[in-house]
Every structure is written in C-alpha cells, then in structure tokens.
Amino acid sequence: MEVTSRAPGKIILAGEHAVVHGSTAVAAAIDLYTYVTFGFPTPSDNDDTLKLHLKDMDLEFSWPIGKIKEVLPDLGSLEASSPSSCSLETIKAITALVEEQNIPEAKIGLSSGVTTFLWLYTSIHGYKPAKTVVTSELPLGSGLGSSAALCVAFSAALLALSDSVTLDFSHQGWQMFGDSELDLVNKWAFEGEKIIHGKPSGIDNTVSTYGNMIKFRSGELTRIKTNMPLKMLITNTKVGRNTKALVAGVSERTIRHPEAMSSVFSAIDSISSELASIIQSPVTDDLAITEKEKKLEELMEMNQGLLQCMGVSHASIETVLRSTLKYKLSSKLTGAGGGGCVLTLLPNLLSGTVVDKVIAELESCGFQCLIAGIGGRGLEISFSGSS
Ligand SMILES: Nc1ncnc2c1ncn2[C@@H]1O[C@H](COP(=O)(O)OP(=O)(O)OP(=O)(O)O)[C@@H](O)[C@H]1O
Ligand SMILES: C[C@@](O)(CCO)CC(=O)[O-]
Ligand SMILES: [Mg+2]
Structure with missing residues (x-):
C-alpha cells in the first residue's frame, strides 16, 4: 500500500517576520500543493535502502539502511507519537549522509529539504527500507511556503503508515486527518521547519496543515471566516x-x-x-x-x-x-x-x-x-x- 499526501502553500496577508517576535500575523492557504507519495517495499523486492526521489528536480537519492543505522544510532527508538527536536549533533550527522549524495552545486539549496526528510523518516519509522517521491506545484524559496508544505506533506505521509494514527485505508480519494492527527502532523512539520528555517514562528506549517485563513500569534491559531x-x-x-x-x-x-x-x-x-x-x-x-x-x-x-x-x-x-x-x-x-x-x-x-x-x-x-x-x-x- 502507498499513501500520497498533499499540503498547500500559503500567502501571508500581514505580519511576516514580526510573527517570529510575537506579533499577530494573518495567513491563508493557496490552491498550489506539494505531494509526497510514500510506501514500503514488499519482501520480494529485496530492497534494503531508503529512497527519496525529488521528481521535479530530477534527483534520486538512496541510502543503505545499514549506513543510516550506523550514522544515526539513536534515532530508531524515538516515538512517532511524541515529536522531538533535532539536535545540532544529529543535523551534522545527517548532513554527512546528504553530502555523500553529491547534490549538484546549482541545486545545493535542496539539501536542507533532504536533511529534513532523513530526520523525519528515521524519527517516525526508524530503520526500515522505503521509497518516497516528491512533486510540487509551488515555486521553491519564493515566499509561498514551499518548505512548510514539504514538511507537512512528509510528516503526514510518514505518520499515515505508522502505528500512531488510525485511518480508513479503504476510503477512496482524498481524505482529511482527524483533529488530533492534524495536531501531530503539525508538530512534526514544525520540527522539520526548524531544520530548514532556524527559527520559524510555526505560521507556515500551521496554515498548510489546517488550511483556510488563520490569525496566528505565539504559536496559537484562530480560524478566520472571510x-x-x-x-x-x-x-x-x-x-x-x-x-x-x-x-x-x-x-x-x-x-x-x-x-x-x-x-x-x-x-x-x-x-x-x-x-x-x-x-x-x-x-x-x-x-x-x-x-x-x-x-x-x-x-x-x-x-x-x-x-x-x-x-x-x-x-x-x-x-x-x-x-x-x-x-x-x-x-x-x-x-x-x-x-x-x-x-x-x-x-x-x-x-x-x-x-x-x-x-x-x-x-x-x-x-x-x-x-x-x-x-x-x-x-x-x-x-x-x-x-
Ligand atoms: N519540493 C521540494 N523538494 C525539496 N526541497 C524543498 C521542496 N520544497 C521546499 N524545499 C526546501 O525548502 C527550501 C526553501 O524554503 P524557504 O523557507 O527558504 O522558502 P519558502 O518556504 O518557499 O518561502 P517562505 O518561507 O518565505 O514562505 C528549499 O531550498 C529546499 O531546501
Ligand atoms: C518570515 C516568516 O515570518 C514567514 C515566512 O513565510 C518566518 C516565520 O514566521 O517562520
Ligand atoms: Mg519556508
């Protein structure tokens, strides 16, 4: 079984940057999405690697599971149901795994997105082989929240095939998570955003997770009805x-x-x-x-x-x-x-x-x-x- 998640980008109508320092900001989801498709190989595939394919960028990465275990020995025991922050030491170790993949210089900006994937994956699933494919309708690094949409879509797809959430696998077409699952996705996505942004306010991952239009201040969201x-x-x-x-x-x-x-x-x-x-x-x-x-x-x-x-x-x-x-x-x-x-x-x-x-x-x-x-x-x- 495979799961595909899609998470929207956003616009900020007022308050960017100031929101990092405790001011109110107003943001709205937009109908441009980042998609993540994720699944485990079957035993007959005989595949012992973790794969990430950034389809629009024409980049494919692959790490032997043994290597991930060796470089990140402490991540296999984390709880998917309680999001934690990535330490500086772990970021350094993951950066080494990403550097080995020799991303071309012109696309080096993508390495923080790849680092975030490795962190979220090993934190949620430990050391299992899997394949993940990413596509996006959002321009990257342009202010439309591509990093947050990526973190939300990663977190949702990974959690959907974990024991931490209960979902209706037989449902046809797009379905929404329940409120507590959305909260869990949003928390993991925020941890991912920290790797890409340094000090995010959380507004981008929050509006991407919950959609609509929101007022956001010091980590608290209020839904706005236009x-x-x-x-x-x-x-x-x-x-x-x-x-x-x-x-x-x-x-x-x-x-x-x-x-x-x-x-x-x-x-x-x-x-x-x-x-x-x-x-x-x-x-x-x-x-x-x-x-x-x-x-x-x-x-x-x-x-x-x-x-x-x-x-x-x-x-x-x-x-x-x-x-x-x-x-x-x-x-x-x-x-x-x-x-x-x-x-x-x-x-x-x-x-x-x-x-x-x-x-x-x-x-x-x-x-x-x-x-x-x-x-x-x-x-x-x-x-x-x-x-
Ligand atoms: N589809 C994607 N594939 C791989 N990496 C991505 C993708 N989308 C975003 N990223 C990562 O996020 C980075 C861009 O994030 P950044 O926060 O700088 O811009 P943004 O989120 O588009 O804009 P803003 O934060 O102002 O809304 C990219 O350099 C890359 O590391
Ligand atoms: C610049 C900023 O305020 C918005 C980026 O979309 C950063 C953040 O809130 O995390
Ligand atoms: Mg961003």
Whole structure:
C-alpha cells in the first residue's frame, strides 16, 4: 500500500517576520500543493535502502539502511507519537549522509529539504527500507511556503503508515486527518521547519496543515471566516532568497535596535489585527466591499513600509510596487521577502482589462504572475494499492 499526501502553500496577508517576535500575523492557504507519495517495499523486492526521489528536480537519492543505522544510532527508538527536536549533533550527522549524495552545486539549496526528510523518516519509522517521491506545484524559496508544505506533506505521509494514527485505508480519494492527527502532523512539520528555517514562528506549517485563513500569534491559531471576496495577484520576482538568512537578519537588527524594532513589531501587530477584523466583518453591498478594500490596501502599504524598515524588501519588490501603483493598486511582499513573491490586492470592481495590463507590464519585467485561490483546503491524504 502507498499513501500520497498533499499540503498547500500559503500567502501571508500581514505580519511576516514580526510573527517570529510575537506579533499577530494573518495567513491563508493557496490552491498550489506539494505531494509526497510514500510506501514500503514488499519482501520480494529485496530492497534494503531508503529512497527519496525529488521528481521535479530530477534527483534520486538512496541510502543503505545499514549506513543510516550506523550514522544515526539513536534515532530508531524515538516515538512517532511524541515529536522531538533535532539536535545540532544529529543535523551534522545527517548532513554527512546528504553530502555523500553529491547534490549538484546549482541545486545545493535542496539539501536542507533532504536533511529534513532523513530526520523525519528515521524519527517516525526508524530503520526500515522505503521509497518516497516528491512533486510540487509551488515555486521553491519564493515566499509561498514551499518548505512548510514539504514538511507537512512528509510528516503526514510518514505518520499515515505508522502505528500512531488510525485511518480508513479503504476510503477512496482524498481524505482529511482527524483533529488530533492534524495536531501531530503539525508538530512534526514544525520540527522539520526548524531544520530548514532556524527559527520559524510555526505560521507556515500551521496554515498548510489546517488550511483556510488563520490569525496566528505565539504559536496559537484562530480560524478566520472571510466575509468578503478577496482576490490577490501573486507576482514572483524570481529573485532567489533564503528564509533562514532573512529571519536571522531581522533578529540581528532587533539586537542592534531593540526599542525601535519593538515599536515596528507592535505596529505590525495592530495592522494584522485590524486586517483580520475587516476581513471578518459582514458586508452588505458593493460600496461596503469597496470601503473595506480601501482600508485593506492602506494596511498592506503600511505593512510593506515596516517590512522595508526591517531590511527585508528588495529592488525587485520595489519594482513590482511601482508598477502596480501606476494602476492605483497596492502591494506588499509576502513570506520572507528579499525577492520572492509580492501580493497585489485586486479590487472586486477592477476591470479585467486593467488586470491584463498590470500582468503584461509585470511580465515584461521578467516577473511571473499568478492568481491562486486563497483560503482553501489544508492537508489531505489518499491511499492506493492493496494492503
Ligand atoms: N519540493 C521540494 N523538494 C525539496 N526541497 C524543498 C521542496 N520544497 C521546499 N524545499 C526546501 O525548502 C527550501 C526553501 O524554503 P524557504 O523557507 O527558504 O522558502 P519558502 O518556504 O518557499 O518561502 P517562505 O518561507 O518565505 O514562505 C528549499 O531550498 C529546499 O531546501
Ligand atoms: C518570515 C516568516 O515570518 C514567514 C515566512 O513565510 C518566518 C516565520 O514566521 O517562520
Ligand atoms: Mg519556508
């Protein structure tokens, strides 16, 4: 039997970075997914290796189980039902296993994802041969939560074939985990995110696990029910960046200027809370929607200004802001910034012609635009093959 999990990416409407320092942030799942297919070989396959295939990247890895046992002797006894953190020593040992696989220099950024896989796999299943295949609709390292979607999809697929969860294997098609299983997946995914991000707030894995739209503060989520149509243009500047380095940069700035940064974080907390209450308050007519959109646009602009203040904007992001402003549209970076993706609010009454013009202008700068469905499904799994 094989299991496939799919976990969505996300956009952050307000509060990225500040959320790492205890402020409120608002995030929504998007309908672009990372898929993980996982299964054990049958005895007749005579296979004693752990395999990982990153299909879109055209990379296949294989480790003899004996080697994993030798390098990571302490991981076989961990409990899948109680997630634990990966120690620095273990990360070092796993890094050696990953380095042996000689990932090409141009794809070396993937090694933290591979390290995370080895950690989650051995922590949940110990030393068993298995095969895992990953595909993704998300651009990697662009602010749309590819690392969290990967960690959630890995954790879910691995847990689905463990003794720690009870599932209906005969169910056809996609099914959801129950609440306690979702909590377990989310905890393991957070441990995985720590390996990729250093110091994540947990917002990305949480919104990928539970889906919809959430308000998040100090590890606590509140579900948000949208009461207005919300359409966002996502522009990928295609400028590569790394969330771990950007988060560390903001922390260093905070150490240098604690009081000023604390005011920035507190302003962002207010922006996120106001944005969440606007989205949730009932609307009666188009005029009310337009008024709300104006407020949201202003809040997005204010949030962008404060992100610039934290040092996480980028020339490419500023180009998107200028281009969209020509059409009186407001934008902000989403995710960790430093390049990556920018959100532009598309008001309800905006004509299709204007949207086409903005997209044409942004794409003529070499950027890539997409309009994703927001606030949709979280993690789901599907079983195939006989047991
Ligand atoms: N499909 C995947 N296959 C392998 N590794 C992946 C995959 N998706 C994400 N990763 C890992 O996650 C890293 C990107 O994570 P990073 O946190 O920097 O960006 P992001 O999650 O896309 O953006 P943000 O954190 O701002 O939302 C990649 O370099 C890689 O190590
Ligand atoms: C930059 C950040 O706030 C969001 C990345 O999507 C990091 C985090 O919260 O873990
Ligand atoms: Mg990430």
